[in-house]
Amino acid sequence: MRKTVYKWFWAWEFDKEEKWLNEMAAKGLTLVSMHFFKYMFEETDPGKYQIRIELLDKHPNHPESETYIRFIEETGAEQIASWVDWVYFRKKTADGPFELFSDIASRIRMLNRVIGLLTTLGILCLISGGYNLSLYFLWGNPISLVGLLPLAVSVLLGIGLLQIRKQKKKLTKDQNLFE
Amino acid sequence: MAYQALTEAVYYILLSLTEPMHGYGIMQNVENLSGGRVRLAAGTLYGAISSLLEKGWITALSGEKDSRKKEYQITAEGRLVLLDEIARLTELLENGKKLFGGTDRA
Numbered sequence: 345m346r347k348t349v350y351k352w353f354w355a356w357e358f359d360k361e362e363k364w365l366n367e368m369a370a371k372g373l374t375l376v377s378m379h380f381f382k383y384m385f386e387e388t389d390p391g392k393y394q395i396r397i398e399l400l401d402k403h404p405n406h407p408e409s410e411t412y413i414r415f416i417e418e419t420g421a422e423q424i425a426s427w428v429d430w431v432y433f434r435k436k437t438a439d440g441p442f443e444l445f446s447d448i449a450s451r452i453r454m455l456n457r458v459i460g461l462l463t464t465l466g467i468l469c470l471i472s473g474g475y476n477l478s479l480y481f482l483w484g485n486p487i488s489l490v491g492l493l494p495l496a497v498s499v500l501l502g503i504g505l506l507q508i509r510k511q512k513k514k515l516t517k518d519q520n521l522f523e
Numbered sequence: 524m525a526y527q528a529l530t531e532a533v534y535y536i537l538l539s540l541t542e543p544m545h546g547y548g549i550m551q552n553v554e555n556l557s558g559g560r561v562r563l564a565a566g567t568l569y570g571a572i573s574s575l576l577e578k579g580w581i582t583a584l585s586g587e588k589d590s591r592k593k594e595y596q597i598t599a600e601g602r603l604v605l606l607d608e609i610a611r612l613t614e615l616l617e618n619g620k621k622l623f624g625g626t627d628r629a
Binding site for chain 2 (some may be wrong): 398412415418419420421427441443444445446447450453454464523
């Protein structure tokens with residue numbers, strides 16, 4: 345039986361999202377598809393699968409990403425879904441622990457990709473918000489106040505960016521001592 | 524500096540690839556070699572393999588066409604890097620034993 349859940353996670357909350365998906369899997373609901381904020385699950389034995397999320401450098405259909413995903417699948421995991429540049433993997437718990445990263449350097453690379461994404465989105469929101477607001481001040485058309493919305497989102501993205509940078513700073517400090 | 528220290532992952536990957544092996548084989552081999560201590564994660568392993576291929580320290584073997592799994596093997600250059608690293612690690616270990624009086628916790 346399938347079950348659909350609508351839930352919203354910001355791009356910088358991927359840890360929280362992954363934790364939630366693993367809690368669902370532990371209860372016997374394993375992710376089969378994901379679209380924006382629509383998560384579809386199928387019933388499986390509780391705890392049968394472990395879930396990992398990764399933000400790729402390029403779209404999952406890009407040849408480089410396809411090579412990467414194939415490599416991950418050769419290690420016993422399988423891709424269950426993708427959304428924009430995010431991919432969702434699962435691996436049977438019986439086949440051993442499932443991690444995508446085992447050193448600090450590769451964790452930092454993933455955070456850098458998230459930082460890049462948030463920065464791009466943030467700049468786009470600032471431009472579109474700023475443009476519309478300047479129209480409001482120029483012509484006084486109240487519809488241009490819609491520009492406040494992207495500006496608010498860019499503030500949120502900025503807050504997310506700070507959180508990710510904090511995580512990265514901690515890892516960079518660890519890197520002075522460990523691999 | 525004559526040469527730089529390798530990461531633990533790269534060292535164990537090179538050591539594994541003295542025999543041809545595919546990605547999952549490397550993960551299992553490293554885990555066995557280290558008595559379960561070192562578990563290479565698939566994404567980290569992929570990054571290391573890509574860099575090692577770029578450096579020319581390992582090479583991808585062109586196996587049978589129908590086999591999906593790609594095998595890798597160490598190159599002559601990779602062997603030299605591994606020899607240097609073993610010399611470096613030996614130095615570290617010998618100095619540790621000499622100056623720290625053995626490796627016992629007590």
